[in-house]
Amino acid sequence: MKKAFIVAGLAVMLGACNSSETGKVGNPFLAEYTTPFEVPPFDQITLEDYKPAFLQGMEEQKKEIEAIVNQSEEPNFENTILALDQSGRLLSKVSSVFFGQNSANTSDEMQALSRELSPLLSKHGDDISLNPALFARVKKVYENQDKLNLNKEQKKLLEETYKDFVRGGANLPADKQEQLRKLNSEISMLQLTFGQNMLKETNAFQLVIEKKEDLSGLPESLIANAAIAAKEAGMEGKWLFTLHNPSVMPFLQYADNRALREKIFKGYINRGNNGNDADNNKVVRDLITKRLEKAKLMGYEDYASFVLEDRMAKTSKNVYDLLDEVWTPALAKAKEELADINAEIKKEGGNFEAEGWDWRYYFEKAKKAKFDLDENQLRPYLKLDNVRDGAFYVANKLYGITFTPIANIPLPHPEAQAFECKDKDGTHLGVIYFDFFPRASKRGGAWCGGYRSQTYKDGKRVAPVVTIVCNFTQPAEGQPALLSADEAETLFHEFGHGLHSLFRDVHYYGISGVPRDFVELPSQIMEHWVFEPEVLKVYAKHYQTGEVMPTELIDKLDKSGKYGQGFATTEYLAASLLDMDFHVLKEIPADLDVMKFEQETLGKRGLLRQIPSRYRTTYFNHTMGGGYTAGYYSYIWAEVLDSDAYEAFQETGDIFHQEVASKFRTYVLTPGGIDDAMDMYKNFRGKEPNTEPLLKNRGLK
Ligand SMILES: [Zn+2]
Numbered sequence: 001m002k003k004a005f006i007v008a009g010l011a012v013m014l015g016a017c018n019s020s021e022t023g024k025v026g027n028p029f030l031a032e033y034t035t036p037f038e039v040p041p042f043d044q045i046t047l048e049d050y051k052p053a054f055l056q057g058m059e060e061q062k063k064e065i066e067a068i069v070n071q072s073e074e075p076n077f078e079n080t081i082l083a084l085d086q087s088g089r090l091l092s093k094v095s096s097v098f099f100g101q102n103s104a105n106t107s108d109e110m111q112a113l114s115r116e117l118s119p120l121l122s123k124h125g126d127d128i129s130l131n132p133a134l135f136a137r138v139k140k141v142y143e144n145q146d147k148l149n150l151n152k153e154q155k156k157l158l159e160e161t162y163k164d165f166v167r168g169g170a171n172l173p174a175d176k177q178e179q180l181r182k183l184n185s186e187i188s189m190l191q192l193t194f195g196q197n198m199l200k201e202t203n204a205f206q207l208v209i210e211k212k213e214d215l216s217g218l219p220e221s222l223i224a225n226a227a228i229a230a231k232e233a234g235m236e237g238k239w240l241f242t243l244h245n246p247s248v249m250p251f252l253q254y255a256d257n258r259a260l261r262e263k264i265f266k267g268y269i270n271r272g273n274n275g276n277d278a279d280n281n282k283v284v285r286d287l288i289t290k291r292l293e294k295a296k297l298m299g300y301e302d303y304a305s306f307v308l309e310d311r312m313a314k315t316s317k318n319v320y321d322l323l324d325e326v327w328t329p330a331l332a333k334a335k336e337e338l339a340d341i342n343a344e345i346k347k348e349g350g351n352f353e354a355e356g357w358d359w360r361y362y363f364e365k366a367k368k369a370k371f372d373l374d375e376n377q378l379r380p381y382l383k384l385d386n387v388r389d390g391a392f393y394v395a396n397k398l399y400g401i402t403f404t405p406i407a408n409i410p411l412p413h414p415e416a417q418a419f420e421c422k423d424k425d426g427t428h429l430g431v432i433y434f435d436f437f438p439r440a441s442k443r444g445g446a447w448c449g450g451y452r453s454q455t456y457k458d459g460k461r462v463a464p465v466v467t468i469v470c471n472f473t474q475p476a477e478g479q480p481a482l483l484s485a486d487e488a489e490t491l492f493h494e495f496g497h498g499l500h501s502l503f504r505d506v507h508y509y510g511i512s513g514v515p516r517d518f519v520e521l522p523s524q525i526m527e528h529w530v531f532e533p534e535v536l537k538v539y540a541k542h543y544q545t546g547e548v549m550p551t552e553l554i555d556k557l558d559k560s561g562k563y564g565q566g567f568a569t570t571e572y573l574a575a576s577l578l579d580m581d582f583h584v585l586k587e588i589p590a591d592l593d594v595m596k597f598e599q600e601t602l603g604k605r606g607l608l609r610q611i612p613s614r615y616r617t618t619y620f621n622h623t624m625g626g627g628y629t630a631g632y633y634s635y636i637w638a639e640v641l642d643s644d645a646y647e648a649f650q651e652t653g654d655i656f657h658q659e660v661a662s663k664f665r666t667y668v669l670t671p672g673g674i675d676d677a678m679d680m681y682k683n684f685r686g687k688e689p690n691t692e693p694l695l696k697n698r699g700l701k
Contacts (some may be wrong), residue, residue, distance in 0.1 A: 229241075535655075
């Protein structure tokens with residue numbers, strides 16, 4: 001949560017700048033929201049409202065900063081650290097809506113605006129973190145902290161604020177600060193370009209099927225959706241498959257036509273690498289070059305060192321140690337799976353070795369042969385609404401909280417749903433939106449974001465507005481949405497992030513976040529409950545008959561759960577290693593071929609040619625788009641924590657053990673970034689985590 005102070009805060013001068021007392025005619029961002037729970041009035045916000053609100057938001061924060069710097073009083077916690085933390089409220093208000101919508105509901109105009117705003121925001125951020133007079137005041141408070149009688153939260157805010165300045169370049173000489181500004185602006189523009197190219201490339205590919213026999217093997221629901229997609233694209237009577245996950249993944253899993261599997265697979269793994277105007281090769285090379293320049297300017301030998309200093313992992317050695325520890329057994333497992341896959345091919349009379357486009361297809365068959373379990377047997381029991389209610393049930397059993405649908409509230413998109421979350425004593429905890437289905441205006445994947453984060457105002461808790469955005473299988477006409485097992489797990493995962501936001505209780509923006517490699521603990525721990533027989537019996541009901549998932553099917557699901565972890569772990573680790581390898585480079589040749597680098601760096605570790613990195617370089621938005629740069633390892637880092645944490649429940653023999661749950665809420669979900677991450681974990685668990693439960697859970701030990 002770095003530089004949080006730049007876009008978050010409470011404007012001292014908001015009243016003076018608020019020109020919109022006439023109600024709905026004006027810019028909705030410039031007035032207090034009068035909606036239920038004061039959620040953003042999405043139905044009134046138009047594209048034209050953003051830019052003026054951003055400009056005014058930056059202007060207001062600038063004035064607030066000037067007021068801090070120009071006051072005659074000696075710097076202290078209230079007049080400097082707190083005032084800074086509370087600055088920029090309007091900017092924060094418009095940013096959260098703009099960036100949330102730009103991810104989930106974008107348009108060409110919105111993307112153009114984000115490109116226009118990017119350098120302005122980057123400059124604005126630098127104007128604050130590189131303001132020498134402001135830093136001088138912060139430094140003075142920091143140096144005098146022992147005399148200030150600060151409480152724990154205040155002390156942590158002070159430390160984080162000071163660190164943010166140092167990491168933002170405040171200690172650099174003026175000429176280097178100029179270079180840093182330029183680099184920051186270039187980096188943010190390159191990251192933006194990367195993401196926009198990726199969206200373009202994902203949307204550009206179409207696999208159009210005209211002959212019915214080419215659909216052989218595909219589930220009915222997938223075929224029905226492909227027919228709808230074709231109709232919407234003006235190709236009625238045909239079937240359209242795309243590179244969006246709910247289309248491409250089941251296609252690779254079930255399509256009997258090997259040539260078509262190859263076609264869509266190659267489309268998928270070559271995104272951003274097609275030599276057209278959306279090619280990301282040069283973008284990546286420029287980006288990692290600029291990042292390295294920045295790291296060196298800041299006095300680090302490589303970009304990963306700069307990033308990791310501020311993470312739970314601390315050093316790239318610690319990251320590689322974990323990745324390598326898991327890599328060897330994972331690769332061995334993947335080889336076993338490959339042998340099974342090749343055996344399936346032989347069994348069918350095929351005279352070839354498996355390639356990338358065969359893996360999912362024959363793996364499905366191998367799984368069926370081994371466990372008599374077909375993914376499609378599960379879907380009827382995983383009706384979307386039931387899975388969502390299953391997540392609500394788990395949260396209720398653990399923490400006593402409830403979720404009630406809210407009618408008549410503005411929605412971030414017409415397809416979204418809204419729920420109110422209440423604590424066990426009935427107090428309002430926050431609003432949570434769900435927006436489940438793919439559309440061209442939404443980026444891929446699934447995430448949990450926020451339209452307002454929890455804070456305090458005049459001593460009163462301000463409740464968060466959380467949003468969960470997914471790209472789940474669209475329901476076929478006249479049918480409810482039926483999820484795959486993966487999708488059900490994803491729903492629980494994102495919901496876990498949601499709980500983290502809803503429970504957070506922190507007084508300052510600057511310490512509301514946790515390190516990137518801790519952030520997946522609250523989400524990943526929720527995945528442990530999704531297929532627990534005890535939980536399935538509550539929510540996994542057949543969408544037509546209402547019959548609970550049969551015990552026999554639950555058993556099969558349980559037994560087959562670890563099968564496939566060789567592939568899943570290897571493709572994930574490959575991406576994590578790739579991300580690290582790019583960012584530990586200490587020199588980047590001007591003619592670096594990034595795809596060749598990818599091939600070499602993964603090849604030397606023995607990655608099977610049938611398993612591409614989970615994300616290849618030119619569509620690896622986590623690391624190239626920012627957010628998870630030198631940080632994709634975080635998922636497995638946090639998995640050490642969540643596996644170990646879940647074991648705390650299992651040790652009691654009760655997966656809803658109230659005392660363990662209460663500790664988890666108190667020490668992990670509530671404190672935001674008040675404590676050091678490892679301390680928070682130890683407060684909950686009473687000891688440091690170890691990797692055994694993780695290896696065991698993945699069937700690697
Ligand atoms: Zn997550």
